[in-house]
Amino acid sequence: MLLRIGRFDDLDERKLMDIYSESNFENTDYFFPDLEDKKEAVRKVEEGFLGFLKDEFFSQSGSEYWVLESDGVWVSALRLSRIEKGLYYLEALETRPDYRRQGHAASLLDGVIDELKKAGPFRICDCISKRNTASIKTHEKCGFSIVSEAGYDYLLNESDDHDYGLEYRFIS
Numbered sequence: 001m002l003l004r005i006g007r008f009d010d011l012d013e014r015k016l017m018d019i020y021s022e023s024n025f026e027n028t029d030y031f032f033p034d035l036e037d038k039k040e041a042v043r044k045v046e047e048g049f050l051g052f053l054k055d056e057f058f059s060q061s062g063s064e065y066w067v068l069e070s071d072g073v074w075v076s077a078l079r080l081s082r083i084e085k086g087l088y089y090l091e092a093l094e095t096r097p098d099y100r101r102q103g104h105a106a107s108l109l110d111g112v113i114d115e116l117k118k119a120g121p122f123r124i125c126d127c128i129s130k131r132n133t134a135s136i137k138t139h140e141k142c143g144f145s146i147v148s149e150a151g152y153d154y155l156l157n158e159s160d161d162h163d164y165g166l167e168y169r170f171i172s
Contacts, residue, residue: 061082
C-alpha cells in the first residue's frame with residue numbers, strides 16, 4: 001500500500017526509523033564520533049533526524065513523505081519536495097535492510113510517479129552518489145535519466161561532483 005504523508009504527526013516514527021536503521025547507524029560516526037555507546041549514538045541520530053522532519057522538512061509547503069507498506073511493515077520510503085509547480089525534488093529513497101533486493105524501492109517510485117501523473121506534467125529531480133549503483137539502476141528502471149555529472153540539491157541550492165543529477169520527466 002502506498003502512503004502519502006504530509007504532516008509530521010501522521011508519521012509512525014518507529015516504522016520510519018526502521019527503514020533508515022542502517023543509514024542511522026552509519027551516521028553515528030559522522031555526528032557522534034566520540035560516543036562509544038552505539039545504541040545511544042543511534043538514538044541521538046534518530047532524534048536529530050525526526051527533529052529535522054518536524055521542524056524543517058514538514059514546515060515547508062509541498063513537502064511529503066511517501067511510504068510503501070507491506071503487511072503493516074513500512075518497507076521503503078522517500079521524501080518529495082515541491083520546488084515549484086511541476087518541479088519536485090526527491091531525496092532519501094531507502095528500503096529496510098531486511099526487505100532489499102525485492103523491488104520495493106522501484107514499486108515506491110513507480111507508485112509516486114503514477115500519483116503525480118494525475119495532476120499533469122511534471123519533473124522529478126534527484127541526486128545520487130556516483131558510487132550508489134543500486135539506486136542509480138533503480139531510478140533508471142523507473143524512467144529516470146542521468147542529466148548531469150554533478151547532482152544539484154534544490155533544497156540547499158548547491159551542486160556536488162560526487163553525485164549524478166537524475167531526472168524523470170512526464171509530459172502529458
